[in-house]
Amino acid sequence: xxxxxxxxxxxxxxxxxxxxxxxxxxxxxxxxxxxxxxxxxxxxxxxxxxxxxxxxxxxxxxxxxxxxxxxxxxxxxxxxxxxxxxxxxxxxxxxxxxxxxxxxxxxxxxxxxxxxxxxxxxxxxxxxxxxxxxxxxxxxxxxxxxxxxxxxxxxxxxxxxxxxxxxxxxxxxxxxxxxxxxxxxxxxxxxxxxxxxxxxxxxxxxxxxxxxxxxxxxxxxxxxxxxxxxxxxxxxxxxxxxxxxxxxxx
Amino acid sequence: xxxxxxxxxxxxxxxxxxxxxxxxxxxxxxxxxxxxxxxxxxxxxxxxxxxxxxxxxxxxxxxxxxxxxxxxxxxxxxxxxxxxxxxxxxxxxxxxxxxxxxxxxxxxxxxxxxxxxxxxxxxxxxxxxxxxxxxxxxxxxxxxxxxxxxxxxxxxxxxxxxxxxxxxxxxxxxxxxxxxxxxxxxxxxxxxxxxxxxxxxxxxxxxxxxxxxxxxxxxxxxxxxxxxxxxxxxxxxxxxxxxxxxxxxxxxxxxxxxxxxxxxxxxxxxxxxxxxxxxxxxxxxxxxxxxxxxxxxxxxxxxxxxxxxxxxxxxxxxxxxxxxxxxxxxxxxxxxxxxxxxxxxxxxxxxxxxxxxxxx
Ligand SMILES: Nc1ncnc2c1ncn2[C@@H]1O[C@H](COP(=O)(O)OP(=O)(O)OP(=O)(O)O)[C@@H](O)[C@H]1O
Ligand SMILES: [Mg+2]
Numbered sequence: 001x002x003x004x005x006x007x008x009x010x011x012x013x014x015x016x017x018x019x020x021x022x023x024x025x026x027x028x029x030x031x032x033x034x035x036x037x038x039x040x041x042x043x044x045x046x047x048x049x050x051x052x053x054x055x056x057x058x059x060x061x062x063x064x065x066x067x068x069x070x071x072x073x074x075x076x077x078x079x080x081x082x083x084x085x086x087x088x089x090x091x092x093x094x095x096x097x098x099x100x101x102x103x104x105x106x107x108x109x110x111x112x113x114x115x116x117x118x119x120x121x122x123x124x125x126x127x128x129x130x131x132x133x134x135x136x137x138x139x140x141x142x143x144x145x146x147x148x149x150x151x152x153x154x155x156x157x158x159x160x161x162x163x164x165x166x167x168x169x170x171x172x173x174x175x176x177x178x179x180x181x182x183x184x185x186x187x188x189x190x191x192x193x194x195x196x197x198x199x200x201x202x203x204x205x206x207x208x209x210x211x212x213x214x215x216x217x218x219x220x221x222x223x224x225x226x227x228x229x230x231x232x233x234x235x236x237x238x239x240x241x242x243x244x245x246x247x248x249x250x
Numbered sequence: 251x252x253x254x255x256x257x258x259x260x261x262x263x264x265x266x267x268x269x270x271x272x273x274x275x276x277x278x279x280x281x282x283x284x285x286x287x288x289x290x291x292x293x294x295x296x297x298x299x300x301x302x303x304x305x306x307x308x309x310x311x312x313x314x315x316x317x318x319x320x321x322x323x324x325x326x327x328x329x330x331x332x333x334x335x336x337x338x339x340x341x342x343x344x345x346x347x348x349x350x351x352x353x354x355x356x357x358x359x360x361x362x363x364x365x366x367x368x369x370x371x372x373x374x375x376x377x378x379x380x381x382x383x384x385x386x387x388x389x390x391x392x393x394x395x396x397x398x399x400x401x402x403x404x405x406x407x408x409x410x411x412x413x414x415x416x417x418x419x420x421x422x423x424x425x426x427x428x429x430x431x432x433x434x435x436x437x438x439x440x441x442x443x444x445x446x447x448x449x450x451x452x453x454x455x456x457x458x459x460x461x462x463x464x465x466x467x468x469x470x471x472x473x474x475x476x477x478x479x480x481x482x483x484x485x486x487x488x489x490x491x492x493x494x495x496x497x498x499x500x501x502x503x504x505x506x507x508x509x510x511x512x513x514x515x516x517x518x519x520x521x522x523x524x525x526x527x528x529x530x531x532x533x534x535x536x537x538x539x540x541x542x543x544x545x546x547x548x549x550x551x552x553x554x555x556x557x558x559x560x561x562x563x564x565x566x567x568x569x570x571x572x573x574x575x576x577x578x579x580x581x582x583x584x585x586x587x588x589x590x591x592x593x594x595x596x597x598x599x600x601x602x603x604x605x606x607x608x609x610x
Contacts, residue, residue, distance in 0.1 A: 054565050055564075055565070056561055057557065057561065077564070077569075077570070078561060078564035078565055078570075079564045079565075079566075079567050079568055079569050079570065079573075081565075082564070082565055082566055082567035083567050088565055090562070090565075093562070094558045094559055094561070094562035095559075096559050096562065096563065096576070096577065096580055097580055097581070097583075097584070098579065098580025098581055098582070098583030098584055099563075099576050099577070099579070099580040099583075103576075104563070104566075104576070107563075107568055107572065107576065108563075108566035108567050108568055111566070111567040111568050111569065111572070112566075112567040143580070144562075160566060164566065164567065
């Protein structure tokens with residue numbers, strides 16, 4: 001059982017005009033096995049929250065705390081956070097030319113597990129995970145994300161999640177750009193990990209579509225750099241109906 | 251030993267061809283202030299059937315091409331012996347032919363080499379330069395019609411070596427020349443990979459990889475002359491620099507003369523700056539005298555490390571240092587993978603790791 005606790009998190013980015021505050025006091029607790037949907041308008045700071053937890057150097061934490069099972073996440077390097085059990089499926093996965101998917105996955109899994117996986121079982125493990133996500137095995141030999149379609153990149157993110165077996169996963173618009181079939185495949189992947197690992201999930205999305213496959217326990221409305229309302233699945237339906245107007249400054 | 255007596259026009263550094271080169275570090279190669287020995291320090295690790303290695307006199311093996319490079323002219327004056335590697339006509343030689351150069355602790359050297367690739371032969375020649383040396387070198391390569399030659403040079407010099415060399419290829423009708431210039435060692439290395447064509451339907455692919463760290467000046471001056479119609483050239487050089495005083499120069503001169511209709515050419519140079527102060531000069535230069543061509547283009551980029559790539563890898567648990575190594579290896583992978591000689595690929599990648607380690 002793991003718990004990620006975000007307390008009064010304030011985050012800024014540096015701009016030409018100086019520091020600009022994006023997150024203005026985020027409070028959120030995610031336990032193993034729970035799925036928290038985060039919904040909110042463009043530019044409200046959802047990706048900023050995701051990246052800040054993962055440790056992207058662009059963001060400066062000005063106050064607040066993030067802990068995973070009592071450990072100070074903000075004090076960890078980026079790779080330490082991953083080793084501690086955090087995973088971020090990115091909204092825009094990065095292309096890494098010349099680094100093959102198979103080499104990348106093996107290096108990452110070796111780092112996270114603390115030892116190189118046994119060649120024989122490893123090949124099978126990757127193959128099985130790829131098949132389940134309907135990824136052609138030829139992706140193994142391609143450069144990381146290079147020339148992948150939008151949907152292929154998202155599947156590749158979930159593939160990594162399956163293999164790295166995190167405790168808490170943040171999925172930043174993993175559903176965007178997926179066709180109907182891919183959405184189902186990817187959702188099944190997420191649910192598999194959730195069941196097997198008792199994964200806690202922060203699911204950032206604009207659409208209720210994915211929530212039909214991945215049932216949220218909680219829905220949070222994110223606006224102006226913080227959570228402005230919380231509820232159950234019914235809140236998502238309401239947002240889809242009436243939008244975010246009531247949460248935005250007039 | 252032979253002392254140069256010609257009136258060389260000693261470069262001053264103001265000439266276009268010399269303006270990037272640190273003349274004071276050339277150990278006298280450019281201004282005749284050092285005596286050059288007429289010596290052949292290249293030896294074969296074994297010559298397979300279908301190939302022949304001989305030492306000829308400069309009368310028996312006259313120069314095959316024109317040059318206006320002062321140092322190369324001097325090499326021609328001094329070197330009266332020429333190492334000639336002949337690949338017989340129709341020979342199919344699978345294994346690479348390795349020539350090792352080791353002139354450890356010996357006097358500065360002028361070296362002439364010729365490679366004759368017979369009609370419709372297939373071969374790979376690898377020249378390994380290791381240790382420390384002061385070397386003026388000319389390698390002329392002639393490809394008869396239909397020949398296919400892969401030519402690899404490794405500059406894995408110690409960090410005090412000075413090496414000025416010209417690799418000149420004459421590519422015959424329907425022949426295919428592929429060169430890989432790998433320069434990771436040396437204090438000053440200045441190589442002129444030059445190409446001319448002697449028949450149509452010919453092609454030249456020039457690949458290069460260089461990694462400069464502190465106190466290294468690594469310079470590659472490509473010159474491809476298209477005079478013959480329907481010939482093709484591709485140039486792709488990639489370099490990394492780390493350290494305040496690391497310098498690299500890449501010049502890509504591609505000339506398409508009026509007679510060279512149907513030319514197809516593209517040249518590319520990419521540089522990765524891994525630290526402040528390092529400087530990469532990159533000068534592509536395409537001159538076109540006929541509109542009747544298939545294509546002609548060039549690109550040159552010099553940039554810093556991509557932090558997003560590092561973040562992505564680290565966010566998967568990969569430590570910063572290893573992530574850096576992966577990204578750099580990935581940057582060079584495109585060139586290295588084309589070698590298709592596994593032992594060399596590993597050796598080069600490991601050397602790149604070492605360069606990175608040392609650069610820290
Ligand atoms: N360098 C910067 N300079 C100025 N503003 C910035 C900078 N970086 C980010 N921002 C701003 O931070 C805000 C939050 O961005 P973020 O990507 O977190 O939004 P989001 O909620 O994920 O939006 P979307 O739904 O479109 O993905 C945006 O208004 C963005 O323009
Ligand atoms: Mg976003």
